[in-house]
Amino acid sequence: MSENCDTRPHLPLGLAKRGFAGTIQHLSATGTGSSLPDMELESRLIELGFVEGARVEILHEGIVARDPIAVRVDNITVAVRRREAMAIIVA
């Protein structure tokens, strides 16, 4: 776990800017507006390595509405849309 996770405010990864680096606090799949059911979204995120404590960094973003984002999750890179990334709460 990151040492500063208590001092920084929690925010959804979907709202973070390019260059943001932090740690996943928890997943909250409700009300993200994703077309997936909450359980399914959460499962898929976990399967791609988005679990509590994983270090994330936003490396790149798309040209339209800064979407999707390319996120470094520990030692792999995953592309997600901001809508789904709203379920990932980071600090």
Added chain:
Amino acid sequence: MESPLMHLALVGTPNSGKTSLFNALTGSRQKVANYPGVTVERKEGSFVTPQGRQVSVVDLPGTYSLRGRSPDEEITRDFVLGRAKGETPPDLVLCVADSTNLRLTIRLLLELKNTGRPMALVLNMFDIATHRGVTIDVPKLSEALGVPVVTSIAVRKKGTADLLRLTDELLSATPSADHQSSRQSAWRPLTVPELRATQREADRIIAATVSLPARPDTWTARIDAVVLHPVGGLVVLLLILFVMFQAVFAWAQPLMDLLSSGFDAIGQFIHDQLPGGLLQNFLQNGVISGVGSVIVFLPQIIIIFLFILLLEDFGYMARAAFLMDRIMGGAGLHGRAFIPLLSSFACAIPGIMATRVIDNRRDRLTTILIAPLMTCSARIPVYTLIISAFIPAKEVWGVVNLQGLVMFGLYAAGIVSALGVSFVIKFFMWRDYQPAPFMLELPDYKMPRPRSIAIGIYTRAKMFLQRAGTTIFAMMVLIWFLASFPQPPVGATEPAIDYSLAAIVGKAIAPLLSPIGFNWQIAVALIPGMAAREVAVAALGTVYAIEGGKEAAEQIGQVLATKWSLATALSLLAWYIFAPQCASTLAVIRRETGSWTWMGVTFGYMLTLAYAASLLTYNIAVAMGAG
């Protein structure tokens, strides 16, 4: 000798190097087919172990879990569980991992272990991991996981020797699969907390057995800084597309000319060797030129697959989808639809087949429906003929050639209408449409492996030729029959096709086509054009009784220029942007969607668009005095 055939299954996450391992094990002894009832590619191959065991190995679709959220992943799950209909349950499951990136695979392996199948973990690309400073304590990992672990380097000679040895050991120890079948029913999908727990367990095992280098792969970061740049990335993508088009249209041409004159020579040889008559006509015009007209596209198919496989192996395809996702999203298309639509510029058939990477059914269906609107290479002969006959080769605005401009316009019209149709589908058919999520691993870049690519191209080319030899061949024979029977009466002065069934049909439908400016000769030519669009050119030649040969196309052009009005020519161009005139594409749509309905829908909407576009073009052109 008397040892029974053993069954092996390869399971792994996408990008785990599973396919190159499969290629290394089996070489060219591969068979690509479809699983019964679904359109998932089934890749099976065989090899012999050092101890002489005959092993059949199936390369299962890549997956992150056994939950089965797409047809591909369901196949993997059912196969491993022994539920797949008509499949032998595997004696041994090999879980393939990219050694540089174990996290997701170890989690998958922990899930797989619950199925009770005998299994082993293969640490693939071990050389790259070592090179990057990843050290893995293999014995300790094996102990922690409770399954045998073996390293492999699929791309190197003897890189799979350890794996082969282990396979022998494990297969001699396992009872045959029948004894295990009772265990399979115990498996059920993991709940979210269980999923999280397995990932924690995987992370714990990795922390104890693997030491990661201090810095990640710098090459991937450096390349991505350019390739995924919001603006720079699109420029790179356009450059790649430009080179790809250049290759497909320019580099393939000499080979295509060679093939085409080869088939002409064979046809001529038959013409010279056989006495004139039905058999000679059938072999020369039905068989040789029919099959030849399709096989001519082999160079283009090979080149387009060469590019696709190279980019895929390199790791670029996921990036292209990333860059295009939101841009295409505006028209209701998924980022993953980009590659299939791109392939459709060569031919809609590989394009439609490539839609298998789209896991959402609606997204996939939309992509399949619009893929035939992309200007495929078979339209080029038709466009070229009409443009060179009717559009003057003059310069406009000083620099642009008018003929080239019209050609570009035809391509643009195809793209714009495809986006429009997609938008309409999204708006009217699926009101409750919500974009399917775009979640995709962007793998580290890797040098493409020539052997793997060669095998990939070989299997694709084989599939294409097989189809040319069966379905398309049958179509050509049918069309030849329609165009040749009944035979003209003795002493007939008109070309033979005038007396045929094709002409009867053509004349029957001609009144329907007269509002859009088509005469009955065009109607007749459209019929053989059903098999493949470019055949319409040859058919026009036949209808206007022009001798074939090298300058045939030029001659047809001259004849057409005297017989058609400009309005008719423009109308035919508009028709060809939309017309669903390709029986093989329709057959592939039928197969890939598994339904006659969607094939009918495609045919219907394209025909309607074609008629409307031609009607509009013809009447505007006539009104402007081009009639």
